[in-house]
Amino acid sequence: MSCGATAGSHTQQTAAEYYRSRRVPERLEEALNTIYHRGAADVYGQLSCYFADLSDPPVISDVRGRKVFDGAGKTTLEAAVMCTVRTVNKRICTAAIPVDSALLPTGEVSEDTERLESVETAIRWIQESIGPALRGKRPSEQSAIDQLLRALQEIPLYSHIAGLKQQQQPPPELALPTPLISVLSCAKSSPGKLNLMKEILVIPKPGTEVAKSLDLASSLQKQILKQVETQSRENRRVPSLSDLSVFSPQSPLGCPHSRTATALDQPLELIGDACERLGLDLGTSVYLAINCAAHQLMDDNKGRYEIASGTWKSPEEMVRCTWDLIHRHPAIMALVDPLRKEDRQQWDTLGKAIGSRCYLLADVAMRSRGDLQQGSDPLVCSGPILKLTNETTVSDLLMAVRGIEGENRLTILGSSCEECAEESLVDLAVGLGVRFIHLGGLLRGERAAKYNRLLQIEEDLTRSGTLGRQEEFEFPALWNNMEVSTLG
Known part of the structure; x- marks a missing residue:
């Protein structure tokens, strides 16, 4: 036998052993028999799928x-x-x-x-x-x-996050977070004189489908703009972009700016009128939240908040101002950053006064990874708005949510003002089981992408029969036994 024939025989034997040790002949025979009995038209496609399941994991x-x-x-x-x-x-x-x-x-x-x-x-x-x-x-x-x-x-990413939170298999049902939807902005960066209301948000009642919630917010926003246009016509002038600055580059929150608001009640009365025209029962079928962003209004030299151009309030006066606003507009069920977190005594006073019927949420309470890892929040609030930004990890958020829920407080996941078109934040909110999700308005693509993802998850859970029921709004009893000054 020649050297070439010997080498060829050795190669064949080595190849046969290589495939036999990996059970290739056995697997191939099994695949061919299975495909033949199925009568598959695409034989090679079926073979590809069969062996793909046997390939090494990624x-x-x-x-x-x-x-x-x-x-x-x-x-x-x-x-x-x-x-x-x-x-x-x-x-x-x-x-x-x-x-x-x-x-x-x-x-x-x-x-x-x-x-x-x-x-x-x-x-x-x-x-x-x-x-x-x-x-x-x-x-x-x-x-x-x-x-x-x-x-x-x-x-699905939300199922995986839910499993991580439970430290086992995902729960049989998942309830969706209630969206806080921005419809109007009267912030310090807005062209109008009013500063206190960075965002006015609508909160659908528990159990409202996401699709209906978004339709509600969209209809309300359109009605608000329609009323502004009507008012402009009644004043015998054509509305301009200064009236309806919907797509202004200065509106990253995804909602229109108010350029004419000068008093606290003005934008709230505008929204109330819009709800009435749409047949919405404000305070029953839909509620309001206000993001005050008080930390942006403080002048450190004066030690006062500028709630409107030329109108200054001390921390104590801010408490009274906010308390009066809630009493005039009982549909407001949440305030975000009504004070800086440094004004803790005033936070406690406000919580004692209205905390049993209005959520006091802190957007600045847990902003960095260090805040999350401390395990407790020195500021007493209904709940902090958590954000996945900078070096914060999913593990940090899991730890924070467990701790907050253990304190019987609300969990809220929010997006950054300078947001990207990345929709995994919604999966994270659903998997973490947060009570609210704060994504901004409906008018920017990066925010619309997140709302669309929320719609998709709702459809998936409904189709699989695993959509859980939202609980009614309950206000944490955090200030009941606290000794703080009361409002006279």
């Missing part, structure tokens, strides 16, 4: 970071996870993380420079530390890489 090949733009046109971070799937290197998922301007260091350099340096630092961290640490690992072994599980294992 492994992470790289994690990459790059600069992208958020909804306000500012630099932010996008991370992409690459996996080897059936011998092919693929980009499995991406996530854009908004950079919260409130948490950037302040100094002599501009905010844009600080933001760019922050993003570039994060990119280096991803490429030099995170990527090498995750290469070769299976995505299913990394609980923090939630988007991978959604893409590779066909498990």
Whole structure:
């Protein structure tokens, strides 16, 4: 026998043993028999599906970071996870993380420079530390890489988050968070004189379908604009963009600015009139919330809040002002940042006065990873608005939600003002089981994408029969036994 024939025989034997050790002949015979009995028309397609199930599980090949733009046109971070799937290197998922301007260091350099340096630092961290640490690992072994599980294992991200929260299988039913939907802005950055109402939001009553809630908010917003137009015509002038600044680049919250409001009651009366014209029972079928953003109104030198141009209030006067507003407009069931968190005594006084019928929510109570990891919030409030920004991780939020629920307080997940068109935040809110989700208005693409995702999740849960029921609104009894000064 020639040397060539001997080498060929040895190769055949080695190849046969290679395939036999991996049970290829057995698997191939099984596949051919199965496909034949099924009478499949696409034989090769069936073979591909059969052997795809036997392939090695995906492994992470790289994690990459790059600069992208958020909804306000500012630099932010996008991370992409690459996996080897059936011998092919693929980009499995991406996530854009908004950079919260409130948490950037302040100094002599501009905010844009600080933001760019922050993003570039994060990119280096991803490429030099995170990527090498995750290469070769299976995505299913990394609980923090939630988007991978959604893409590779066909498990919805919200179900995976719910399982992490329960530390077991996801619950049999999931209730959707109630959306806080922005319909009007009277902030300090708005052209009008009123500063106190950064956002006026509508809150649908518990049990309202997401689709109906969004239709309600959209109809209300259109009616408000229609009334402004009618008022302009009655004043014998044509409404201009200064009246209806809906798509102004200065409106990142996704709702119109009010350019004419000068008094606290004015925008609330406008909304009340719009509800009446639409047949909505304000205070029964729909409620209101006000994001005061008081920390943006404080003049540190004066120690006072500028609630309207030239109108200043001390912390004590702010309590009285807010208390009066709630009594004049009982449909208001939530206030966001009615005071700075530094004015804790006034927070307690306000909570004692109205906390049994109005939520006092703190957007600045837990903003950084350090705040979340402290495990407790020194500010007494109905609940903090949690945000997935900067270095905050899903694990941080899981820990925070468990702690807040253990204190019998509300859990709220919010989006950043400078938001990206990244919709996984909605999955996170559903999986965490938060009571409210704050996404802003309906007029910007990056916010509409999140509302559309909420609609999709509602449809999925309804179709699978796993949509849970929302509980009625209950107000935490946090101030009942607290010794604080009362309003005279």
